[in-house]
Each structure stands twice: as C-alpha cells, then as structure tokens.
Amino acid sequence: MLVFTLLSSAASPEENTSPFSVGGLAFGDLYYLASHHLPDTDGVAAAVLRRGYLTANADFDNGWFGRVRVEINQDGEFETYDFEADFKDAYVGYKFEDHQLMMGLQPTLTFDVIESVWGLRYLMRTPADLQGVPSRDTGFSLKGKLGDAWSYRLMLGIGEDYGAESGDGESTMGALNWQLTDHWMLDFYVDHEARPGPNNTTSAQIFAGYETDDLRLGAQYSYRDREANPHADLASAFVVKRFGQKLSGIGRIDWVLEPSIRGDNIAYIPFDPSAKATMYLGGLEYQVSDHFYVTPNTILISYGRNDDGIRPETDLYLRLTLFLDFE
DSSP: OHHHHHHHHTTOOOOOSSSEEEEEEEEEEEEEEEEOSSTTOTTOEEEEEEEEEEEEEEEOTTSEEEEEEEEEEEOOOTTOOOEEEEEEEEEEEEEETTEEEEEEEEEOSSSHHHHHHHOOTTTOOOHHHHTTOOSEEEEEEEEEEETTTEEEEEEEEEOOOOSTTOOSSEEEEEEEEEEOSSSEEEEEEEEEEEOSSSOOEEEEEEEEEEEOSSEEEEEEEEEEEOTTSOOEEEEEEEEEEEETTTEEEEEEEEEEOSOOSSGGGSSSSOOOTTSOEEEEEEEEEEEOSSSEEEEEEEEEEEEOOOTTSOOOOOEEEEEEEEEEEOO
C-alpha cells in the first residue's frame, strides 16, 4: 500500500550489513526562456544546478533510526547563481508496531503523500511547495495505521528557524489517509501556524491519488488563509505514464486561483505576483541508467488580467533536466 510504505520510508534504507548508509543526488537544467514576464529575460539561456544532496541514514534493529541530509543549491535568480549549503533533514526516530515517532528537522505533512505519488521532485516541486509552503519543520511527528484502510499523520512544529525551508512559527498539522483500493487513495490534511503579528495561517487540503506500476494520477485542491495577507487558493492535476522500461510521459497543470504573493521570489520558476496564473508542464523522462535520468520538458505559465486590466506576458521555458540519483 502506497501510504503505509511512505510511513516507514524514512526509516527503511536498502538493507546492508551495517546500520549506516550514505548516498546522494543532484539535479539541474539547461534552459532557454523563449518569453517571460520579467524584463530583460527573453532569450536568456543558461545552465543551473538546482539541488545537490548528501544523505547519511541510520537504521537499527531495535527500532531506532535517523537521518542527516545536507542540501547544496543555487539561489534561483536567472544568470546570477550563487551556491548555498544548509541542513535539509536532521532527525531521529523510533518504530513501534505500526507506528513511528520522529524528532528534529524533518519533512512536513503538507505534501509528503502528494510528493510520493508525483515522484518527480527533481523536475518540479509539488504545487504548495512551489508557492512557498515550507517543506521542512523542526518538531515532533507521529504516524501510523488505523486498521487496514486508514492511517494518520500528526506533527507539532516548534517554530525554530533551523535548516532549509523550515516554518516561521509554532504549527500543528494533521492528516488522515484512506486507501480505498490497492491503487486508489484519498488524503485529507489541515494545519495551523501561529506566526508573529497578524500573519497566522490555516490550511485545508484534499488529494486523490492513483498508482500502478505503469501509471500515476493525482489531483488536489488546497486553501490557505493568511489573515492580513490575501489567501492562497490552488488546484492541480498530473499524470505520469510509463512506456516500456525506460521512457515515461509527464503532464501537469497547476491553477493558481489567486495571485501568488510570493511571485517573483519563487526560485527558478517565478510567477507574476499581480495576476492569477495557470502553469502547464509537459515532458518525457528517459532513464539512461539505474542512476541517471534525462528529461526534456516545457513549462508554460499563462496569466489572467491583473487589477490594472493588463495581462502579464506568458512565461515559456524550454528545459533539459538532468537527474543523478545514488540514494
């Protein structure tokens, strides 16, 4: 079952004679901007290493496990890429029966299930991740099964700004997953984050996923109330279809139903912050070897009219994405 595998994935590196393992991955793009809403970016062509990870895992027979992951990235501004390094994960955990407890800097619950079905983090972040929802937080989580078809995930974030992409305030997250069949599932998620000033956030999200050996489908809707700031409202759908052993076709649409207040601060794929947007992603993934993937892909972002009645210029990216995976 997909979600039950996910619940123990952080604690289950490939078996070996030692409880310790080390791995890494890296991905980046050769890209060309055929058109873009930002001035002076039309015709820009460059290469970028978007992410590199070095990961150390530990998994002991007595139920204890842990991970330390360091992330190296570039800041995402066109043609001015500077390298940065920070912790991505730093946690310990304990498995007991059908449950696990984790403590430290770890993935949040917002899109962990969505990301596992999408399976193409190197190509594009999941929609909420792309729009600025933190993918990591420092705190405590508890996950486990509730019978054969249901599972739960709970997390408390302590509000410490530690490591990459951590939250800004104390947060509470909860999710229920319903495995309808061997292939279909529904995931229900809510959270609340207490931030400094009138900036508390409350989110609700539903995701439907389908997965077989050759086909993955997903659709989600997410609403985020940000008190003093405009709310965030988005929907998304994707399909990943395998053709043979080495080739997969990829399609995805994100509907940003309110202007993205993060907008031009989104690394690598900035959005115009003044207008609603629709993002289209299409690509072909080719597995060159067990560890190396090459994916030609296109991203198109079209905009509605903003408050001034102006429609921002369409963003069109032509990319060749390279992915090296030794984890």
